[in-house]
Amino acid sequence: MIKYLFNYIIFPGFLFTAVIGLVASWIDRKVTARVQWRIGPPWYQPLMDLVKLSIKEITVPRSASKGLFFLSPMIGLSAITLVSTFIWLINIDPGSKGFSGDIIVIIYLLTLPAIAVILGASASGNPLASLGASREIKLVIAYELPFIISLLVPIIKSGGMLRLGDIIAYQASHGAFLSSLSGIIAFIVMIFCMQAKLGLVPFDMAEAETEIMAGTCIEYSGMLLAILKLTKTMLMVALPLFLITLFWQGFNFLSLWKYVILLVIIILMRNTNPRVRIDQAVRFFWGKMTLMAILAVILAVKGI
Amino acid sequence: MKMLLEPILFSIVAGLFILLIPKRFRKVAEFFSLITSIYLFISAIRIFFVSPINAGYLYVDGLSRFIVLAIGLFGFLVTLYSMRFMSSYKDVSLYYTYIIWTIGASILAAISNNIILLLVSWGFLGFTLYGLINISGPKAASVSKKTFIIIGGSDSLMILGFGLIWLITKSLNLSDMKIDINTPLAFWAFLLIAIGAFAKAGAMPFHTWIPETAQEAPISVTAFLPASLDKLLGIYLLARLALNVFILNSFTYAILMIVGSITIIAAVMMALVQHDFKKLLGYHAVSQVGYMVLGIGTGNPIGIAGGLFHMLNHAIYKCCLFLSAGNVEYKTKTSELDNLGGLSKIMPITFFTTLVASCAISGIPPFNGFFSKWMIYQGLIEKGKSGGVLWIICLVAAMFGSGLTLASFIKLIHAIFLGTPSKDQRTKSREARNEVSWQMWIPAVILSALCIVFGIFAYKIPLRYFIVPALNTGLSFIGTWPSLKATLFLLIGLAIGVIIYFLGNFKGVRVSESYIGGEQIQEDMRLSGTEFYNTIEEIGLLKFIYKKAESGVFDIYEQGKSIVFGIGGFFQYLHNGILPTYLVWTLLGMIGLFLFFLR
Numbered sequence: 001m002i003k004y005l006f007n008y009i010i011f012p013g014f015l016f017t018a019v020i021g022l023v024a025s026w027i028d029r030k031v032t033a034r035v036q037w038r039i040g041p042p043w044y045q046p047l048m049d050l051v052k053l054s055i056k057e058i059t060v061p062r063s064a065s066k067g068l069f070f071l072s073p074m075i076g077l078s079a080i081t082l083v084s085t086f087i088w089l090i091n092i093d094p095g096s097k098g099f100s101g102d103i104i105v106i107i108y109l110l111t112l113p114a115i116a117v118i119l120g121a122s123a124s125g126n127p128l129a130s131l132g133a134s135r136e137i138k139l140v141i142a143y144e145l146p147f148i149i150s151l152l153v154p155i156i157k158s159g160g161m162l163r164l165g166d167i168i169a170y171q172a173s174h175g176a177f178l179s180s181l182s183g184i185i186a187f188i189v190m191i192f193c194m195q196a197k198l199g200l201v202p203f204d205m206a207e208a209e210t211e212i213m214a215g216t217c218i219e220y221s222g223m224l225l226a227i228l229k230l231t232k233t234m235l236m237v238a239l240p241l242f243l244i245t246l247f248w249q250g251f252n253f254l255s256l257w258k259y260v261i262l263l264v265i266i267i268l269m270r271n272t273n274p275r276v277r278i279d280q281a282v283r284f285f286w287g288k289m290t291l292m293a294i295l296a297v298i299l300a301v302k303g304i
Numbered sequence: 305m306k307m308l309l310e311p312i313l314f315s316i317v318a319g320l321f322i323l324l325i326p327k328r329f330r331k332v333a334e335f336f337s338l339i340t341s342i343y344l345f346i347s348a349i350r351i352f353f354v355s356p357i358n359a360g361y362l363y364v365d366g367l368s369r370f371i372v373l374a375i376g377l378f379g380f381l382v383t384l385y386s387m388r389f390m391s392s393y394k395d396v397s398l399y400y401t402y403i404i405w406t407i408g409a410s411i412l413a414a415i416s417n418n419i420i421l422l423l424v425s426w427g428f429l430g431f432t433l434y435g436l437i438n439i440s441g442p443k444a445a446s447v448s449k450k451t452f453i454i455i456g457g458s459d460s461l462m463i464l465g466f467g468l469i470w471l472i473t474k475s476l477n478l479s480d481m482k483i484d485i486n487t488p489l490a491f492w493a494f495l496l497i498a499i500g501a502f503a504k505a506g507a508m509p510f511h512t513w514i515p516e517t518a519q520e521a522p523i524s525v526t527a528f529l530p531a532s533l534d535k536l537l538g539i540y541l542l543a544r545l546a547l548n549v550f551i552l553n554s555f556t557y558a559i560l561m562i563v564g565s566i567t568i569i570a571a572v573m574m575a576l577v578q579h580d581f582k583k584l585l586g587y588h589a590v591s592q593v594g595y596m597v598l599g600i601g602t603g604n605p606i607g608i609a610g611g612l613f614h615m616l617n618h619a620i621y622k623c624c625l626f627l628s629a630g631n632v633e634y635k636t637k638t639s640e641l642d643n644l645g646g647l648s649k650i651m652p653i654t655f656f657t658t659l660v661a662s663c664a665i666s667g668i669p670p671f672n673g674f675f676s677k678w679m680i681y682q683g684l685i686e687k688g689k690s691g692g693v694l695w696i697i698c699l700v701a702a703m704f705g706s707g708l709t710l711a712s713f714i715k716l717i718h719a720i721f722l723g724t725p726s727k728d729q730r731t732k733s734r735e736a737r738n739e740v741s742w743q744m745w746i747p748a749v750i751l752s753a754l755c756i757v758f759g760i761f762a763y764k765i766p767l768r769y770f771i772v773p774a775l776n777t778g779l780s781f782i783g784t785w786p787s788l789k790a791t792l793f794l795l796i797g798l799a800i801g802v803i804i805y806f807l808g809n810f811k812g813v814r815v816s817e818s819y820i821g822g823e824q825i826q827e828d829m830r831l832s833g834t835e836f837y838n839t840i841e842e843i844g845l846l847k848f849i850y851k852k853a854e855s856g857v858f859d860i861y862e863q864g865k866s867i868v869f870g871i872g873g874f875f876q877y878l879h880n881g882i883l884p885t886y887l888v889w890t891l892l893g894m895i896g897l898f899l900f901f902l903r
Binding site: 005009014057058059062063065067068070074075077081082085099100101102104105107108109111112115118122124125126130131133137140144145148149152155159162213218219223224227282283286297301 | 646648649652655659668669674678681685686688689693696700703704707708710711714715717718721722723724725785789793795796797798800801802804805814815816817818830831833835836837839840843
């Protein structure tokens with residue numbers, strides 16, 4: 001139990017993921033700054049932001065449902081901690097960690113942060129937050145469809161394996177799924193879904209600062225906002241890691257470059273695109289992305 | 305044997321007795337029915353603990369005993385709930401009679417081994433359902449008629465199916481049968497009986513009575529029959545057919561899987577756009593049947609166990625949702641989502657039960673709905689190992705359906721409990737602003753506690769005592785979802801978060817007005833939640849399908865009605881009551897006969 005607690009809180013769970021996430025978000029800000037011909041912040045800036053937020057005063061709107069308003073950021077944080085612990089442990093020791101069907105559990109746990117954000121925003125009783133929540137939930141159901149379909153590609157290619165550890169082992173002996181055509185297509189779809197799950201441009205309509213003033217986060221301040229930001233940051237570690245595990249032979253510390261590549265793709269995508277409207281996003285995911293995912297599944301069934 | 309018949313006999317007598325109690329002694333009738341339902345619950349517990357009996361007409365095995373237990377539990381909870389909820393109705397003795405009879409007949413249906421006995425109790429349940437819907441008066445008449453026609457029609461198909469079974473086996477006892485489905489006769493028998501089960505449980509295309517019943521009938525009736533007992537019985541029959549009575553082949557399994565997947569997606573898409581929370585929940589009661597049928601359709605132990613477990617879970621959380629919705633309706637006198645909002649402060653207990661049950665139905669770990677869905681997915685992938693592509697489509701439908709369920713419950717919770725209160729709610733008088741009485745929230749709290757317990761201790765309690773004994777094959781898990789451990793860690797994370805929050809919170813909390821960018825919040829500036837999915841409704845193909853669904857194209861009752869009236873209309877056209885027309889017909893007929901005979 002102590003060992004699990006250590007895993008959960010320090011390594012590779014909360015603290016470790018958070019540190020990597022903060023570094024990644026610094027890289028994100030630095031690269032963004034360079035793209036925009038600025039110098040960018042020093043390496044400790046993301047941490048400083050969190051510290052600053054956490055000593056600020058918290059305000060609660062009068063119309064809020066207080067219990068849920070306070071709890072939901074923490075639900076999101078503990079869910080993302082749990083799921084990143086899962087993914088790290090399985091990657092460190094694919095042979096013995098995990099259980100049959102853990103992919104499904106991870107998929108469900110990965111939606112929990114989004115649900116927590118939505119519930120928290122709805123609980124604030126602010127009309128703009130409600131607007132953000134409605135966009136967020138629409139985005140969730142939009143990207144969930146191609147995400148699930150392309151998730152099937154590794155399962156089909158490995159012959160019905162449902163344990164993440166087995167999928168890593170299968171790739172170790174048969175080569176990464178990314179080396180096949182179906183794998184590449186599914187991976188591309190997954191990258192778009194990841195962008196939407198992270199809520200980054202072009203899919204940041206739930207927070208859209210310029211039109212609904214941070215939408216889902218509008219009423220959050222101080223410590224609670226810090227927790228929400230930290231959740232997003234940790235998601236930026238867990239999601240690419242999950243993709244690498246599924247398609248790219250898993251992750252060990254020698255293959256840090258895989259993570260960096262995905263990070264660069266995320267950053268470039270958010271810097272070169274404008275925000276889309278929510279109906280455009282739904283059409284995009286249910287249209288093009290779903291068709292691509294279906295194509296990938298068909299190819300995977302054919303063994304290509 | 306005596307023990308099995310006693311509760312059924314008692315329920316019939318008690319029901320008649322309640323009818324005889326004069327209307328003035330309303331309290332007596334209520335109290336007596338509560339006592340009866342407690343007695344029936346206790347007998348159900350006793351039936352659950354007997355060793356398997358096979359006494360000719362009746363039998364109790366692992367499958368039927370936990371169904372009986374669940375029937376007893378829901379009967380008791382709904383009766384307790386009705387004591388306060390039905391207070392606005394004038395005549396309640398008929399209502400309680402029907403409730404008590406329904407419990408008795410359902411127990412009989414679950415333990416009967418004899419086909420005739422099963423059919424009689426099944427038909428009787430259709431009758432009590434008709435009566436219970438009619439309790440809410442003339443506005444429910446057309447709905448109860450529709451329900452009666454769909455249920456009755458499918459019952460007659462079921463009788464036909466059992467007739468075919470009798471033709472094949474020459475036996476009337478379900479426990480003697482082991483029919484190979486590869487002959488056409490057996491296939492049709494299975495299909496016809498399955499239609500009966502589908503109509504009872506509400507799988508597509510026999511589902512249309514459920515949303516309308518949910519809208520018109522008293523909510524306690526919906527929570528009792530379409531949400532829990534009808535699901536239990538319908539899926540019980542389907543599982544009985546699949547496990548004991550027939551040896552199914554891959555084609556029949558494929559039919560079940562297709563019916564399940566279509567039910568999941570189509571019903572949840574309809575639920576997404578509803579504006580009335582009773583109707584929304586009604587559509588979910590349809591959509592969830594899909595998971596159960598899908599689970600049984602996988603045909604492997606883990607999938608069937610998942611389907612049965614989902615049936616139990618569904619009965620629990622859907623009953624809880626309907627009862628909570630009943631609390632809301634009782635308090636606010638409306639079921640329109642647009643007119644609600646911000647109730648979480650006024651009704652915290654109902655908010656909690658609804659939130660838990662919504663999480664459970666959307667399959668959020670660690671609640672019970674997640675566990676059974678997880679088992680069904682595993683069953684599907686297990687099925688996929690033997691080849692084919694159908695499982696892929698079904699898996700996507702099931703997982704995506706779960707996301708859509710989540711979406712429509714976010715809408716429900718936002719519109720009722722969160723968000724900004726509507727004008728109606730803001731102007732409500734002070735004394736209306738409190739929680740409902742304990743008889744109304746206790747059942748919901750019990751059920752939501754069950755949602756949590758069945759999710760966290762899934763292996764220790766429900767699977768071990770209810771589900772695994774029901775499958776005569778036994779069940780082995782390849783790996784296990786460490787539900788308890790994961791929950792513990794989620795809670796630890798939550799606790800750490802709260803601690804950090806209190807440590808870091810130097811300045812304290814300040815209550816302020818909502819901020820919308822410096823402007824004043826106007827009265828009409830609110831998002832109720834019903835408009836959440838308007839953009840989805842507007843998308844090309846979906847818009848077309850929604851329009852068609854509105855006009856009843858996918859409604860088997862409407863279609864059946866138009867066929868029947870079409871045929872009727874043709875004969876009406878011929879029988880126009882004008883004498884010369886009839887004379888012409890007679891003449892023509894005579895000419896025809898002459899031509900035929902005198903050639």
